Amino acid sequence: MSRSLFQTIGGLGLMSLLLAILVVLVVVPFGMLIYASFLTAVPFSGERDLAFTLANYADLWSADLGRACVNTLIVSLGGSAMAMAIGCSLAWLAARTDVPGKSLVHLAGVMPLFMSLLVAAVTWSLLGSGRSGYLNLIFDYIGLPLRIQMQSLTGITFVHGLYYAPYPYIFLYSALTLVNADMEEAAAVHGGTMARNLRRVTFPLVKPALIGSFLLCAVLMAEDFPVPQILGAPVGIETLSISIYKLMSVVPAKPTQAAAASILLTGIVFVLIFFQRLVLAGRDYRTLTGKGAQVRPIRLGRWRWVAFGLVGFYAFVAVGLPMAALLQGSLRSNLFIRDAAALFDTSQMSLVHLKAAIFSSAFHESLYNSVIAGVTTAALGSVLFFTLSYVVNRSTLPGRQMLEYLAMTPLAVPALVMGLGILWTWVRAPLPVYGTIAILVIAFLTRFLPQGYRTVSSSIRQVHDDLESAAMVAGATRRRAIQTITMPLVRGGVVASAFLMVVLGLRELTASLLLYTTKTRVLSIVIYEQYVNGNWAQVSALSLIYTSLLVILTLAGRRFLRAQL
Amino acid sequence: MSIQIAGLKKSYGDQRAVDGVDIEVADGGMLVLLGPSGCGKTTTMRCIAGLEEPHEGEIRIKGKPVFSRAYNINVAVHERRIGMVFQSYAIWPHMTVQENVAYPLDMMGTPRAEKEQRVREALSLVGLEGFGERGASYLSGGQMQRVALARSLVMRPSVLLFDEPLSNLDARLRDHLRVQLRELQTRFGITSVYVTHDQREALAIADEVAVMQKGKVVQRGDPVSIYRRPLSSSIADFLGYSNIFDAHAQGEGRVALDGHDTALATLDPLPTDGAFSVCVRPEDIHVLPEGAADGPAGERIAGEVTLVSFMGSFHQCRIRTPSGAVWEAHAPAVGRPIRLGERVQLILPPAAVLLAPRR
Numbered sequence: 001m002s003r004s005l006f007q008t009i010g011g012l013g014l015m016s017l018l019l020a021i022l023v024v025l026v027v028v029p030f031g032m033l034i035y036a037s038f039l040t041a042v043p044f045s046g047e048r049d050l051a052f053t054l055a056n057y058a059d060l061w062s063a064d065l066g067r068a069c070v071n072t073l074i075v076s077l078g079g080s081a082m083a084m085a086i087g088c089s090l091a092w093l094a095a096r097t098d099v100p101g102k103s104l105v106h107l108a109g110v111m112p113l114f115m116s117l118l119v120a121a122v123t124w125s126l127l128g129s130g131r132s133g134y135l136n137l138i139f140d141y142i143g144l145p146l147r148i149q150m151q152s153l154t155g156i157t158f159v160h161g162l163y164y165a166p167y168p169y170i171f172l173y174s175a176l177t178l179v180n181a182d183m184e185e186a187a188a189v190h191g192g193t194m195a196r197n198l199r200r201v202t203f204p205l206v207k208p209a210l211i212g213s214f215l216l217c218a219v220l221m222a223e224d225f226p227v228p229q230i231l232g233a234p235v236g237i238e239t240l241s242i243s244i245y246k247l248m249s250v251v252p253a254k255p256t257q258a259a260a261a262s263i264l265l266t267g268i269v270f271v272l273i274f275f276q277r278l279v280l281a282g283r284d285y286r287t288l289t290g291k292g293a294q295v296r297p298i299r300l301g302r303w304r305w306v307a308f309g310l311v312g313f314y315a316f317v318a319v320g321l322p323m324a325a326l327l328q329g330s331l332r333s334n335l336f337i338r339d340a341a342a343l344f345d346t347s348q349m350s351l352v353h354l355k356a357a358i359f360s361s362a363f364h365e366s367l368y369n370s371v372i373a374g375v376t377t378a379a380l381g382s383v384l385f386f387t388l389s390y391v392v393n394r395s396t397l398p399g400r401q402m403l404e405y406l407a408m409t410p411l412a413v414p415a416l417v418m419g420l421g422i423l424w425t426w427v428r429a430p431l432p433v434y435g436t437i438a439i440l441v442i443a444f445l446t447r448f449l450p451q452g453y454r455t456v457s458s459s460i461r462q463v464h465d466d467l468e469s470a471a472m473v474a475g476a477t478r479r480r481a482i483q484t485i486t487m488p489l490v491r492g493g494v495v496a497s498a499f500l501m502v503v504l505g506l507r508e509l510t511a512s513l514l515l516y517t518t519k520t521r522v523l524s525i526v527i528y529e530q531y532v533n534g535n536w537a538q539v540s541a542l543s544l545i546y547t548s549l550l551v552i553l554t555l556a557g558r559r560f561l562r563a564q565l
Numbered sequence: 566m567s568i569q570i571a572g573l574k575k576s577y578g579d580q581r582a583v584d585g586v587d588i589e590v591a592d593g594g595m596l597v598l599l600g601p602s603g604c605g606k607t608t609t610m611r612c613i614a615g616l617e618e619p620h621e622g623e624i625r626i627k628g629k630p631v632f633s634r635a636y637n638i639n640v641a642v643h644e645r646r647i648g649m650v651f652q653s654y655a656i657w658p659h660m661t662v663q664e665n666v667a668y669p670l671d672m673m674g675t676p677r678a679e680k681e682q683r684v685r686e687a688l689s690l691v692g693l694e695g696f697g698e699r700g701a702s703y704l705s706g707g708q709m710q711r712v713a714l715a716r717s718l719v720m721r722p723s724v725l726l727f728d729e730p731l732s733n734l735d736a737r738l739r740d741h742l743r744v745q746l747r748e749l750q751t752r753f754g755i756t757s758v759y760v761t762h763d764q765r766e767a768l769a770i771a772d773e774v775a776v777m778q779k780g781k782v783v784q785r786g787d788p789v790s791i792y793r794r795p796l797s798s799s800i801a802d803f804l805g806y807s808n809i810f811d812a813h814a815q816g817e818g819r820v821a822l823d824g825h826d827t828a829l830a831t832l833d834p835l836p837t838d839g840a841f842s843v844c845v846r847p848e849d850i851h852v853l854p855e856g857a858a859d860g861p862a863g864e865r866i867a868g869e870v871t872l873v874s875f876m877g878s879f880h881q882c883r884i885r886t887p888s889g890a891v892w893e894a895h896a897p898a899v900g901r902p903i904r905l906g907e908r909v910q911l912i913l914p915p916a917a918v919l920l921a922p923r924r
Contacts, residue, residue: 464653464655466651466652466653466654466655467655467657469614469616469642469649469651469655470649470651470655470657470713470716471657471668472615472616472642472643473614473615473616473642473643473645473647473648473649474643474668474669474672474716474720475643475644475646475669475672475673475720476643476668476672477641477643480643480672484668485657488659489657489658489659
């Protein structure tokens with residue numbers, strides 16, 4: 001008779017459990033950071049005399065940090081502008097014109113996503129730093145008075161622009177294919193010229209996608225760590241992420257000031273995200289897929305092949321060159337390169353470094369760690385994301401909106417900042433988490449919570465409520481109905497999100513860098529360590545293996561799981 | 566009485582979806598809840614199924630209470646043994662037709678041999694013999710709805726609920742399936758509640774119709790009496806009375822339309838208090854060429870045809886009178902066709918002129 005009371009208690013119990021998990025994952029680390037930023041020492045760090053202070057914020061008014069802020073804005077806005085130029089041109093070509101080889105153009109649009117930014121930054125420093133950069137050697141050889149210096153603000157901006165272009169590409173491509181040809185034809189019928197139609201009809205329709213993807217790029221670049229760390233830090237160029245990391249790694253470390261700087265960086269990111277939300281206002285262009293076809297392509301005439309050539313050039317610069325550089329780096333038997341001719345001298349090549357990398361214990365251990373961390377994250381994540389999505393979308397429990405907000409919050413917290421908060425939360429916690437793979441799993445779960453939740457949630461939303469209601473009317477308990485109907489129907493989405501966790505975990509560097517110990521190194525960390533040690537042959541060899549692994553996994557995921565990688 | 570509902574109330578936030586509904590359905594009867602979207606008809610049905618929990622009231626099925634706020638009873642959905650056919654079909658796409666239909670029996674733990682027998686029977690009842698092995702997602706809309714019906718019949722439910730089951734189907738299929746559905750329901754004498762916003766469908770299938778507006782049942786009766794005698798002008802509007810004019814009594818069985826110089830004779834008693842409207846169905850109005858002296862007895866109104874639309878069995882016409890009133894009338898499809906712009910006369914027999922409270 002008091003069934004509904006039991007149900008209520010059960011529902012509230014589940015709700016409290018989910019809230020508790022999200023609070024521990026998301027709220028506590030960030031809260032810890034805010035708390036620390038107002039103290040003289042990190043809380044729970046064993047320091048006796050904690051006192052309230054505003055000094056950490058006052059110290060932000062230094063010339064160095066001011067410079068870092070300016071640099072952050074330069075690489076973020078400059079990189080976004082470049083990414084927009086590339087991504088939008090590609091999207092327009094692929095969606096609207098008769099450019100030859102459309103599937104190749106599409107591939108060029110998304111391919112750079114497969115490379116991790118760590119590898120991208122490392123290879124570009126191989127290609128274009130100083131006299132011994134491969135490209136500079138080649139320029140010298142063919143007598144071009146051209147030298148590039150990737151270890152510079154321009155270099156960071158360039159790499160950002162090159163590898164974030166897929167985001168505007170994906171946004172704008174779907175927006176352009178969604179703009180119904182009818183709308184443009186209707187405008188033409190009503191007497192608009194082509195130029196006027198573009199301005200009055202097409203542009204306003206894709207404007208949210210344009211602004212939205214620009215701001216998304218700006219956010220990702222502002223908080224990015226690997227690229228400025230590799231191309232900027234060695235020559236003393238700092239963005240905010242780099243300053244925060246430096247404050248943590250100098251001796252003696254200044255963690256509370258790092259906390260204050262983290263709050264500043266989060267503030268910048270938050271403002272950008274706020275504007276993005278404002279512009280997109282509930283419209284998620286990525287979840288819509290274009291109908292394609294129907295649209296009558298614009299004839300490019302003799303510019304067709306020029307356009308195709310430019311697309312090919314982009315693919316070559318973004319993917320071809322780096323892969324060639326990695327091959328070169330890992331196949332060279334000795335480091336010294338006299339001139340460009342030596343680059344192609346087979347007598348100087350050997351498989352010794354590749355072999356060494358493949359058979360090194362560092363590679364095996366880190367691969368093992370990466371796989372364990374990724375798979376554990378995927379397994380726990382699947383249960384968490386399904387339960388969260390179910391409760392948010394299907395229950396009437398109070399506070400379910402709160403769950404969704406919390407799940408999406410990590411999008412607005414930079415990876416480095418989140419890593420710092422997680423570190424301080426668990427380093428002194430009574431649970432033996434710090435120094436184990438578990439803390440990496442916690443970090444991955446937190447960081448990829450938004451992506452995982454969104455994937456599962458959208459697949460639950462595609463399953464009509466009635467399907468589960470029908471099962472209950474037919475005599476199934478809710479539990480049975482979930483097991484026999486809802487779960488089988490969203491299995492695809494859950495598997496896709498699990499796979500996403502594995503790949504994202506494999507790519508992750510920033511948070512891992514703050515949380516790893518010698519026993520819990522993952523692949524990206526090993527590559528970074530070898531880079532710091534200046535072991536170029538190993539860096540190249542490991543990067544080559546790592547990138548191949550990512551490409552295979554990503555392609556397999558897209559092909560078989562339709563995962564949004 | 567198979568279903569008894571008393572004082573049912575359900576709100577979503579501040580929104581009163583169901584606001585005090587009392588309904589009984591006789592054994593083997595078919596009650597249709599008819600109303601515009603958002604009137605609370607679907608919520609009422611979902612409360613019967615147990616998919617929604619009412620805030621107040623009592624629901625009994627075959628005399629046994631399944632919900633009662635007063636006695637704190639709320640029988641779970643899966644224990645109510647109710648069949649339900651959804652507007653979205655709710656056919657599970659990852660199962661075959663057979664698995665779909667067998668699902669309720671699996672939940673009851675029916676032995677295998679009996680289960681197979683009953684699934685076969687149910688499929689043949691809806692005309693889907695031999696479809697058992699098909700994947701459910703490869704069926705057409707009409708076939709899916711038949712599977713849904715078989716799935717509801719196979720459990721031999723005490724009550725069958727239909728939530729706008731035909732509204733996603735095309736017109737021809739809708740008529741066909743409606744007849745089949747009614748046939749099965751009367752053959753097995755299953756007490757049913759049927760929700761729809763389509764008045765034609767409601768009148769065609771019901772033993773009794775309950776018209777709902779804003780969470781309340783505003784009129785109940787058999788289809789014929791509902792159609793003949795709507796209790797208010799808004800119900801009349803919903804039932805297809807397309808000529809509704811505010812009016813006042815003139816005395817001696819005559820009413821005058823407000824704002825138009827038209828007076829009509831009616832057989833209805835003239836109301837002594839409250840505002841009322843004149844309601845006339847388009848098919849009860851005769852359309853004759855101007856000057857024709859034949860035709861039935863009744864008030865004659867002159868006007869000009871502003872719209873003619875051929876509907877197959879009749880012409881739908883719109884006629885504007887000199888005072889600006891626009892009437893809708895159905896002219897026969899046979900004989901001399903009515904032309905656009907033609908001057909005609911409308912004949913309104915007193916029996917066609919209905920008076921209903923204005924609300």
